[in-house]
Amino acid sequence: MKDKLKILADLTKIKITIFVMLTTAVGFVAAAGKLTSVFVGVCFGLLLLACGSAVINHIQERRTDALMKRTKNRPIPSGKISVKSAVILSAVLLIFGSALLYYNGGKLALGLAVLNLLWYNGFYTPLKRVSSLAILPGALVGAIPPAVGWVAAGGYIFDKEIIIISFFFFIWQVPHFWLLLMSLDQEYKKAGFPTITKYFSRDQLSRIIFIWMVATVVTGLLIPFFNVVDFSFVYYSLFIGGAWLTWNAAKLLSRQVENISFKFAFRDINLFALLVVVVISIDKLII
Secondary structure: OHHHHHHHHHHOOHHHHHHHHHHHHHHHHHHHOOOOOOHHHHHHHHHHHHHHHHHHHHHHOHHHHOOOOOOOOOOOOOOOOOHHHHHHHHHHHHHHHHHHHHHHHOHHHHHHHHHHHHHHHHHHHHHHOOOOOOHHHHOHHHHHHHHHHHHHOOOOOOOHHHHHHHHHHHHHHHHHHHHHHHHOHHHHHHOOOOOHHHOOOHHHHHHHHHHHHHHHHHHHHHHHHHOOOOOHHHHHHHHHHHHHHHHHHHHHHOOOOOHHHHHHHHHHHHHHHHHHHHHHHHHHHOO
16 A cells, blocks of 8 residues: 555655645635635645646656656656556546536636646647757746636736736746756756756856846745735745845855755755745735
């Protein structure tokens, strides 16, 4: 049983899909200002859809996964589960997730979620094999989930509040991916993926990623100016978190930057994104 749960967690990329659910939740909370009866259905429905999309991604990348040390032990390339079983699992997840999201969030919420799935599996994943800059259009997959939560709670899709929240997660997605790439550059090359190190030196990329991290901080600091939150503690929390991230990110400008620096920067930028989710939620639900 334990092994089956481990396979399921790996196939659904549960650590990533849980965070996708959290960004959906923050969009819902930001719009509703409270937890309504449909909140659980919307979040769980989106989680199931994200998990189904992750399983499809495993199927799509099973051959390249087999070539990389980090991914060769994933369920499909290691033979722990067949492609046929993975297809069935993804179908079940997508059907139940769609039904839950439609029932609780409505047509527009489901439409946005399906768009995100199609963009991720149908556009971004194939584009990664063609261009090292695929993450720029691919970052849209980080921007849509908060909008799903927002419209499911009754918000208008073009409200300025959700535009800045979604824009924050769009910007965050770029350095998030590039930092991971810098830590695993050789493995990506071995698997045949085009990498951005083909066009820029390591030092140049360190500076580019630093700029994107600062852009993530600046976008996060703009959130209070779009009437997303009401209380001053959010301003101070985001400012302190932003200053901390910028200070740590500045280590990437060192001439002797190593892989460990990229790993810590990857952790730090994800913690800052989590901070944004937490402070918005506290502002709406507790204070």
